[in-house]
Amino acid sequence: MLEDINLKPYNTFGIAAKAKWFTELQTEEDALNFFKENNLAKTPHLILGGGSNILLTKDFDGHIIKNAIKGIEITFEDSTEVNLKVGAGENWHNFVMYTVNNSFFGLENLSLIPGCVGASPMQNIGAYGVEVKDTITKVYCIDKANGSKRTFDKGECEFGYRTSIFKTKLKDQYFIYAVEFKLSKKPKFHLEYGAIKTELESMGVKESSITIKDVSDAVIAIRKSKLPDPAEIGNAGSFFKNPVISKQEFKQLKIKFEDVAAYIQKDGSYKVAAGWLIEKAGWKGFTEGDYGVHKKQALVLVNYKNAKGSEILALSERIIKSVKAMFSVSLEREVNIV
Ligand code: FAD
Ligand code: EPU
Numbered sequence: 147m148l149e150d151i152n153l154k155p156y157n158t159f160g161i162a163a164k165a166k167w168f169t170e171l172q173t174e175e176d177a178l179n180f181f182k183e184n185n186l187a188k189t190p191h192l193i194l195g196g197g198s199n200i201l202l203t204k205d206f207d208g209h210i211i212k213n214a215i216k217g218i219e220i221t222f223e224d225s226t227e228v229n230l231k232v233g234a235g236e237n238w239h240n241f242v243m244y245t246v247n248n249s250f251f252g253l254e255n256l257s258l259i260p261g262c263v264g265a266s267p268m269q270n271i272g273a274y275g276v277e278v279k280d281t282i283t284k285v286y287c288i289d290k291a292n293g294s295k296r297t298f299d300k301g302e303c304e305f306g307y308r309t310s311i312f313k314t315k316l317k318d319q320y321f322i323y324a325v326e327f328k329l330s331k332k333p334k335f336h337l338e339y340g341a342i343k344t345e346l347e348s349m350g351v352k353e354s355s356i357t358i359k360d361v362s363d364a365v366i367a368i369r370k371s372k373l374p375d376p377a378e379i380g381n382a383g384s385f386f387k388n389p390v391i392s393k394q395e396f397k398q399l400k401i402k403f404e405d406v407a408a409y410i411q412k413d414g415s416y417k418v419a420a421g422w423l424i425e426k427a428g429w430k431g432f433t434e435g436d437y438g439v440h441k442k443q444a445l446v447l448v449n450y451k452n453a454k455g456s457e458i459l460a461l462s463e464r465i466i467k468s469v470k471a472m473f474s475v476s477l478e479r480e481v482n483i484v
Pocket of ligand 1 (some may be wrong): 320
């Protein structure tokens with residue numbers, strides 16, 4: 147256990163907050179012992195993966211538990227499918243590259259998302275027409291209250307758009323130590339997202355001969371063209387979720403804002419592009435002090451150098467108010483505020 151650690155290298159926003167205690171768990175056994183031996187009920191604590199979906203707004207007067215459990219194990223395989231049980235501390239993108247290199251289909255659209263495997267079920271990560279729930283079969287957890295194990299089947303995880311039971315009903319109750327995925331050995335591409343087809347065309351790839359690597363490369367190229375690299379500019383990806391509104395609310399919005407970017411959902415509701423709302427409200431490229439709104443993607447708030455988390459949180463408040471006043475739409479944060 148380390149003491150008085152600077153968390154700047156541990157969060158992609160690059161916020162310099164201090165933590166009182168810091169423990170890294172490297173194996174499942176480490177984790178079981180840790181939660182059996184430490185009663186965390188009265189100690190503020192935070193489980194940390196890659197720190198790419200958190201905003202630290204102050205020093206953390208408690209215990210940071212960094213998950214570093216590694217390993218990729220094949221738990222089932224036949225001629226058409228493979229199941230992989232993956233340590234929660236594996237880097238997400240490295241794991242996706244492992245699946246791409248082995249032609250295990252299903253995760254290629256989720257290339258280059260920062261963070262660790264263990265956080266992927268937390269908010270059901272998604273990009274370019276795929277959500278991780280489409281491939282997850284089991285989430286292996288430890289109950290933080292008593293150190294006992296519990297495995298959640300996919301159906302129990304209550305996955306939704308950027309949410310799961312671990313972010314809602316069972317928030318802060320479980321430590322995820324591994325996740326199991328079922329991937330296909332037969333090609334099954336998800337090319338519905340317009341930008342992927344356009345990117346594949348510009349790469350000179352013919353639809354009849356697309357490979358898993360082509361799809362992954364196309365996704366990586368699109369992401370690099372839009373999203374800031376946290377190694378250069380601090381950020382946590384989309385700061386807000388895309389708000390889902392009713393058909394009636396959408397009709398009202400469309401009357402006033404003819405060109406509003408929105409997508410109809412299976413249940414008839416509409417998912418509105420928050421980036422569009424924020425841009426129309428005049429925030430795109432906004433800069434103040436060391437923080438601001440990314441100039442290429444209005445959904446991404448950024449720390450240019452030494453911004454405080456509290457300043458970025460205050461900026462997000464201003465954006466929420468301004469979008470509400472202009473469009474009567476409520477934005478909800480995707481990033482976890484600590
Ligand atoms: P952390 O930030 O470390 O943790 C996030 C939350 O999960 C915290 O509340 C933490 O306590 C909890 N947690 C983490 N690990 C565990 C565990 N093992 N057990 C229990 N709780 C845990 N997300 C998308 O969905 N799609 C995208 O396209 C996308 N693009 C991004 C692009 C950029 C440039 C960045 C910086 C972020 C992006 N994100 C995206 C957000 C982020 O990468 C994901 O949410 C990722 O899964 C977070 O992983 P992490 O390990 O960094 O989680
Ligand atoms: N748009 C604007 N201005 C902007 C940004 C976006 O008008 O500044 C509009 C455009 O019309 C664009 C539409 O918004 O067509 C959608 O933009 P984009 O394709 O960039 O996707 P997004 O809705 O902004 C979502 C996810 C991303 C994910 C991409 C690709 C959320 C909150 N965000 O962004 O996830 O990578 O789609 O699938 O759902 C994340 O969660 O951190 C994240 C980066």
